[in-house]
Amino acid sequence: MPEGPEIRIAADRVAEVLVGHAVEVEFPGFPKLRRHRKRLSGAVVTAIDTRGKAMLTRFDCGLTLYSHNQLYGRWYVRPRGTRPQTGRSLRVALHTEAHSALLYSASDVAVLDADGLETHPFLARVGPDILDRALTWRDLARRLDEPAFRGRALGALYLDQGFLAGIGNYLRSEILHFAGLRPEVRPRELAVRERNRLARETLAISRRSYETRGLTNPPARVRKLKAAGARRGAYRFAVFGRAGQPCHACETAIERLTIGSRRLYLCPSCQS
Ligand SMILES: [Zn+2]
Numbered sequence: 261m262p263e264g265p266e267i268r269i270a271a272d273r274v275a276e277v278l279v280g281h282a283v284e285v286e287f288p289g290f291p292k293l294r295r296h297r298k299r300l301s302g303a304v305v306t307a308i309d310t311r312g313k314a315m316l317t318r319f320d321c322g323l324t325l326y327s328h329n330q331l332y333g334r335w336y337v338r339p340r341g342t343r344p345q346t347g348r349s350l351r352v353a354l355h356t357e358a359h360s361a362l363l364y365s366a367s368d369v370a371v372l373d374a375d376g377l378e379t380h381p382f383l384a385r386v387g388p389d390i391l392d393r394a395l396t397w398r399d400l401a402r403r404l405d406e407p408a409f410r411g412r413a414l415g416a417l418y419l420d421q422g423f424l425a426g427i428g429n430y431l432r433s434e435i436l437h438f439a440g441l442r443p444e445v446r447p448r449e450l451a452v453r454e455r456n457r458l459a460r461e462t463l464a465i466s467r468r469s470y471e472t473r474g475l476t477n478p479p480a481r482v483r484k485l486k487a488a489g490a491r492r493g494a495y496r497f498a499v500f501g502r503a504g505q506p507c508h509a510c511e512t513a514i515e516r517l518t519i520g521s522r523r524l525y526l527c528p529s530c531q532s
Contacts, residue, residue, distance in 0.1 A: 413417020
C-alpha cells in the first residue's frame with residue numbers, strides 16, 4: 261500500500277518526461293472524458309502535484325487532470341510507442357514526442373477547471389500534503405493546535421487524510437516513535453516544546469522516507485546496521501514491523517498494537 265513518499269516518487273517519474281512538454285491525451289478507460297481531449301491536446305504540462313494519493317497534472321490551458329490511484333492504479337513511463345507488459349487495463353495516456361505516461365487500473369479520474377478543483381469532494385476535505393515544500397513545521401504545529409485536531413488521539417489523527425495527506429501506516433508508527441509519543445496522547449496534552457518536536461519529526465521523517473526511497477532510520481544508524489550485516493528489512497524502519505525485536509535506540513522489545521484497525525508499533529521505553 262503506497263504512502264505519500266511512494267506516490268511522490270511515481271509523480272516525479274511522470275513529471276520528468278511531461279513537465280515543459282506539449283502532450284496528446286487519450287482516455288481509453290473514460291469515454292465521458294473524451295470531450296476534454298481537444299482542449300488538452302497540445303497543452304503544455306506545467307507541474308505534477310500530489311495530495312496524498314491523488315495526483316494533479318496541471319496544464320497551461322487552465323485544466324488539471326485529477327487521478328486517484330486508490331488500491332490498484334499505477335503509472336508507467338515508457339518511450340513513446342511502447343507499452344508495459346501488464347494484464348491491467350489502460351485508463352489514461354499522455355504522450356509527448358518522446359515518451360508516454362500511462363495510467364493503468366485507476367477508476368477515479370477527472371478533468372477539472374479552477375472551480376472544479378475547489379469543489380472536488382476529495383480535494384475539498386484533504387489536508388496539506390506532507391511533501392509539499394511550502395509546508396513548514398510551524399504550519400504543522402499550528403495545525404496540531406486547531407480545534408478540529410487538538411482533542412484527537414495521535415494514533416487516529418495520523419491516519420486522517422483530512423489532517424495531513426500522505427501519511428499512511430508505516431509513517432504513523434515511525435513519526436510517533438521519533439517524536440517520543442504514544443498513540444493515545446492528544447495534541448492538547450502536549451507542552452509547546454513537545455508539540456514543536458512532533459511537528460518537526462512529522463516533516464523530517466516523511467521527507468527522509470521520500471529522499472531515501474523508504475528508509476525512516478537516520479542515515480548514521482542505517483550505515484551502522486548495514487556495516488553489521490543487516491538487510492534492508494532490518495535497517496529500514498525504527499519500529500514498524502519489528503515486534504519483539506530490540507529498539508535500535510534502547511534495546512527494549514518493540515510492541516505491536518492495533519489502533520484504528522491498523523497495526524501500530526512502538527518502543528514502550530522511548531515512547532512514554
Ligand atoms: Zn527504545
